[in-house]
Amino acid sequence: MTTEMTPVRRATRQLIQPDLPEFDSSGLDPALRTAIADLLLTMADDEFVVGFRDSEWTGIAPMLEEDVAFSSLAQDEIGHARLLYELRSALTGEDPDRLAFHRQPSEYRHARLLDQPRQGWAFTIARRWLYDTADSIRLAGLAASSFAPLADVVAKIRREERYHLMHLNAWLERLGTHHGKPRGKVLSALKALNPIASSVFAPIANEEMLVDAGVLSAPMSVLAARWRSEANARLCALNLRPISDAPPAADGRDHAVPDESFVWLWNEFTSVARLEEGVEW
Amino acid sequence: MVAPSMAVIPLESAVWAALHDVHDPEIPTISVVDLGVIRGVSAEQGRIRVELLPTFIGCPAITVMQDAITERLRGFADEVSVDISFAEPWTSERITADGRAALRAAGFAPPSQDVVVECPYCGSRDTRIENVFGPTLCRAIYYCPDCRQPFEQFKEV
Numbered sequence: 001m002t003t004e005m006t007p008v009r010r011a012t013r014q015l016i017q018p019d020l021p022e023f024d025s026s027g028l029d030p031a032l033r034t035a036i037a038d039l040l041l042t043m044a045d046d047e048f049v050v051g052f053r054d055s056e057w058t059g060i061a062p063m064l065e066e067d068v069a070f071s072s073l074a075q076d077e078i079g080h081a082r083l084l085y086e087l088r089s090a091l092t093g094e095d096p097d098r099l100a101f102h103r104q105p106s107e108y109r110h111a112r113l114l115d116q117p118r119q120g121w122a123f124t125i126a127r128r129w130l131y132d133t134a135d136s137i138r139l140a141g142l143a144a145s146s147f148a149p150l151a152d153v154v155a156k157i158r159r160e161e162r163y164h165l166m167h168l169n170a171w172l173e174r175l176g177t178h179h180g181k182p183r184g185k186v187l188s189a190l191k192a193l194n195p196i197a198s199s200v201f202a203p204i205a206n207e208e209m210l211v212d213a214g215v216l217s218a219p220m221s222v223l224a225a226r227w228r229s230e231a232n233a234r235l236c237a238l239n240l241r242p243i244s245d246a247p248p249a250a251d252g253r254d255h256a257v258p259d260e261s262f263v264w265l266w267n268e269f270t271s272v273a274r275l276e277e278g279v280e281w
Numbered sequence: 282m283v284a285p286s287m288a289v290i291p292l293e294s295a296v297w298a299a300l301h302d303v304h305d306p307e308i309p310t311i312s313v314v315d316l317g318v319i320r321g322v323s324a325e326q327g328r329i330r331v332e333l334l335p336t337f338i339g340c341p342a343i344t345v346m347q348d349a350i351t352e353r354l355r356g357f358a359d360e361v362s363v364d365i366s367f368a369e370p371w372t373s374e375r376i377t378a379d380g381r382a383a384l385r386a387a388g389f390a391p392p393s394q395d396v397v398v399e400c401p402y403c404g405s406r407d408t409r410i411e412n413v414f415g416p417t418l419c420r421a422i423y424y425c426p427d428c429r430q431p432f433e434q435f436k437e438v
Contacts, residue, residue, distance in 0.1 A: 069414040079339020152367040
C-alpha cells in the first residue's frame with residue numbers, strides 16, 4: 001500500500017521474515033535436500049497451525065492468566081514456524097511468506113490432529129497436550145541431527161517448548177483429576193482425538209534417506225511408539241484413556257480434501273495477505 | 282595527559298564498549314552486552330559484524346535490537362551487519378553479574394535454577410508463581426505475600 005516502510009511496519013514484516021544465519025548447503029545431495037525440505041515443511045506447518053489455534057483464545061480464555069499464556073504460546077509457535085519456513089527456504093529458494101500465507105489449503109502438510117476446531121477448553125488442553133508430547137519426542141529425534149542448521153534451531157526450540165509442556169501437563173492433571181464435568185470433558189476429548197492423535201508421526205517422503213543420513217534419529221513409526229509409551233504412562237497415572245496402539249495412518253498429513261475447519265482457519269490467517277497481492281503490512 | 286583517540290583503541294574493543302549503550306527495548310535498564318545476547322564481534326577493513334543470539338525465537342524485540350545496534354555503530358565502519366545466530370542457544374547463564382543487578386534494580390527477579398525465586402523488592406524467599414507466561418515471552422509473573430507486591434521474573438532458559 002505504501003513503498004516506504006516505517007520501523008514498526010518493518011519489524012512486523014520481519015516477524016515472518018527473519019534473518020536466518022546463512023549456511024552453505026551446496027554439498028547436499030539433491031534428493032536428501034528435498035527430503036530435509038519436506039520434513040521442515042511438516043514441522044513448520046504444525047507449528048504454524050497450532051500457533052493460530054492458540055491465538056484463537058486471546059481475549060476469550062477461561063481466565064486472564066490463560067489469555068496471556070495462550071497468547072505467549074501462539075507467539076512462540078509462530079516464531080518457530082517462521083524459523084522453520086526460513087530454513088526450508090534456504091534449501092529451496094522459496095519465499096517464506098509465500099509458504100506461510102499463499103498456499104491453497106490442500107497444500108499444507110500439518111498433522112490432522114491440528115485440523116479440529118478449538119472447541120472447549122478441555123478439548124484444547126487435551127489436543128495441545130497430545131501435540132506437545134508428540135512434538136517433544138520429534139524434537140528429541142532431531143537434537144543430534146547431522147544437518148547442523150536444524151540441530152542448532154532445535155536446541156533453541158526445545159528450551160522454549162519445555163515451558164509449554166510444563167503448562168499443558170499441569171492443565172491436563174488439573175482437569176483430568178477434577179471429578180465431574182472437567183474430567184468427563186477431557187475423557188471425551190481424548191476419545192474423539194484418539195484416531196488422529198498419532199498423525200504427527202505420519203510417514204513422510206524418503207524417511208529412510210533422512211535416517212540413513214543421520215538427519216532424523218529414527219523412522220516416524222519408531223518415534224510414534226516412543227511417544228505412545230511415554231504419553232500413555234502419563235495418561236495411565238491420571239487414570240485417563242490411553243492412546244491406541246494403531247500405527248500412524250499414512251494419510252495423517254494429507255489434505256487433498258481439506259477439512260472444513262482448517263479451511264475456516266486458513267481463511268482467517270490468510271485474510272490480510274489476500275487483501276492485495278504483494279501488500280506490505 | 283592526552284585522551285586516547287579512537288585510532289589507538291582496537292576497533293573491536295571500541296565496538297564492545299559502544300554496545301553497552303544499547304539496551305533491551307523491553308527492559309531498558311539492561312544493556313545487550315549484559316543480557317548476553319552478543320555472541321561475538323568482528324571488525325576488519327571497514328566492516329563490522331555483530332552476532333546476536335535471540336533470547337526467544339519469536340521475540341519481536343530482536344529486530345528493534347538489530348536496528349539499535351546498527352544505529353549505534355554507524356560511523357565505526359562503512360558496513361555494519363547484525364546477524365542472528367543459533368550456533369549456540371542463548372541461555373539465562375549468559376546474563377552477566379551487572380545484568381542481574383540491573384534486572385533486580387528494575388523490579389525483575391533474575392533467572393534462577395533455584396525453585397525459590399527471591400522478591401526483587403523485599404528479598405523475601407516466600408514468593409509464589411502466578412503465571413509461567415507473562416507480558417513478554419521471556420517473563421513470568423510472581424507474587425510476594427510479604428510485601429504484597431506482584432513482580433516479574435526473567436525466565437530461566
